[in-house]
Amino acid sequence: MQEGPQHQEELKVFLVDIVTKDTKPEILADRMRELENLVNTFGGVVILQTYQKKDQPDNKTYVGKGKLEEIIADMQRLGANLLVVGNILKPRQVYEISEQLRPFKMKIRDRVDLILKIFDKHAEGGESGLQIELAAIKHMGPRIFGMGIELGRQGGGGSGAMRGLGETNTEIMNRHLKERQRKIAKKLEDYEHMRKLHRDSRIRKGLPTVGIVGYTNAGKSTLLNALTKKGVLAEDKLFATLGTNVGKLYMITDPETGRGKEILINDTIGFIRDLPPTLIKAFKSTLEDSIESDLLLHVIDASDTFVQERIDVVHEILAHIGAKQSRILVFNKIDAISPERLLQLQETYKDEITARISAKDQQGLEELKKLLIEKLNLI
Ligand SMILES: Nc1nc2c(ncn2[C@@H]2O[C@H](COP(=O)(O)OP(=O)(O)OP(=O)(O)O)[C@@H](O)[C@H]2O)c(=O)[nH]1
Ligand SMILES: [Mg+2]
Structure with missing residues (x-):
């Protein structure tokens, strides 16, 4: 940097x-x-x-x-x-x-x-660092290539040598990038393999998993914190979260005996409109824990003017990365909207599975948990 x-x-x-x-x-x-x-x-x-x-x-x-x-x-x-x-x-x-x-x-x-x-700038190194590098190469590669052509052309008016130089440099650069790309892909495969082993052991333990997804700044990390007391950084900025955070939540399924089941909740990077496919692809493995979870909590900033547009972006990206499981639309930040607006949202999304919460004020979390127990078939 x-x-x-x-x-x-x-x-x-x-x-x-x-x-x-x-x-x-x-x-x-x-x-x-x-x-x-x-x-x-x-x-x-x-x-x-x-x-x-x-x-x-x-x-x-x-x-x-x-x-x-x-x-x-x-x-x-x-x-x-x-x-x-x-x-x-x-x-x-x-x-x-x-x-x-x-x-x-x-x-x-x-x-x-x-x-x-x-x-x-915010990558935590390791796998996400490699994914970002790969995405950067894919984004910059054609530019460097394109630039080489421009440089070649610039010199190319009279001097063939200049053109040759431009092209050669471009080729060297291109080869170097291809090589680096190959190495990163290989390392990412190793990470993926490791992750699969972890996931397998978790599945063997039989822990149900929930993935928190949503537009950036919707309040995903705040929700994870509210549910699991995880203490993840939540900030009023885009892309505050860039890695994966997992928290455990003990769900009481039998209030009389206090018995229940532990579930895992994954919070990860947020989505944003017009992400180039290469970038989405680069993040696929970071998102994998969420994608392969049993259920998705799609967190939505209810105080946003463009609720439906944001939902569409998230649905599109989820479709792109192959997430197919059922999801709960979690309208967050209801502390920041009027009762009329809340009713309006309720009416608009009455055919979906929804929850209305304020992660910040810990409102609506009990209802959300009930919905989780039901949808995860925990009883
Ligand atoms: N008013 C209000 N603000 C909230 C609520 N939940 C979260 N926020 C605020 O929204 C901002 C973003 O919260 P985060 O939890 O970091 O959001 P995120 O979806 O994890 O964001 P990224 O990781 O950046 O994609 C923070 O300033 C939170 O304090 C809520 O229920 N009500
Ligand atoms: Mg976050």
């Missing part, structure tokens, strides 16, 4: 995205807010944001040549040093924008770079 305030001067960020004429203002505002939260998690401060109306991103500069010049002038005026684009940039665009920013010692990052850097 070369970036980040602890290594360098403060990261002063300019946010930009393009919107089509169909983009609704509230959706745009939500996206910008999420992007700003990502910047904050990363350790930067947003000092200005703008958007450009455009139906198609510009092939070279993403926002368009004139707009980019405007942005650079604004960044200079305000002392910004990082431009963040709320989308995935193509290698060509990264190259072009970087070139234009270079004289001013400014850098460009897209949304996926930001997510990868956040993961990278």
Whole structure:
């Protein structure tokens, strides 16, 4: 990690995205807010944001040549040093924008770079570190390759030697990345194997497992803490959790005798919209304990304006990673919504299995536990 305030001067960020004429203002505002939260998690401060109306991103500069010049002038005026684009940039665009920013010692990052850097910064090493490295290679690989082609072309006007150099470097780099990718994949396989053994022994012990999943910042870790007194870090930031946390919960199934059964609860990394498939894939094994659990608790921030959109994102990712088990929609943060809104949510999701809780205030947890006992067939 070369970036980040602890290594360098403060990261002063300019946010930009393009919107089509169909983009609704509230959706745009939500996206910008999420992007700003990502910047904050990363350790930067947003000092200005703008958007450009455009139906198609510009092939070279993403926002368009004139707009980019405007942005650079604004960044200079305000002392910004990082431009963040709320989308995935193509290698060509990264190259072009970087070139234009270079004289001013400014850098460009897209949304996926930001997510990868956040993961990278907070990774707990070991398996998740390797997964992040793999995802980064998959994200950066084509860029390096693309950049090599650009470099080759640049020199290529007259000098064949330059082109040759560009291509050779690219090939070397590419080979190196492929090799590293292969090694990481091998190590990840070993981890997976180890994990399978653990899982097998757990299954033999017969412990039912519950996976907590949901959009980032929904309150998953707070719920794990509330249920198991685990003491996991829960914070008001995106991607506070990047590894896996497991807690045990003793479920009393016979109140008269106090008898019950122990269950395992897994809390893991949260989801976010528009995650590239390679990134999801890289995290598949971190998510595996959740995916292979007997039941999923899908935690939803009920105080969010875009409840259904967030639910859709989570469902899509779960489908993508092959999670098929039944799930309980857990509407969290009900302390932060009005009784009318609570009723409205109840009505909208009346055909689903739902629970309404405040993990923070420990409200609704007993009902949730009853639902768990029933759905896990613990009695
Ligand atoms: N008002 C309110 N806030 C809550 C509740 N549960 C969690 N929060 C807050 O929501 C923020 C995110 O909580 P976390 O438990 O870290 O959320 P998470 O889903 O684990 O988030 P990531 O690990 O970052 O994906 C924290 O500031 C919590 O204090 C709740 O029931 N009510
Ligand atoms: Mg968490």
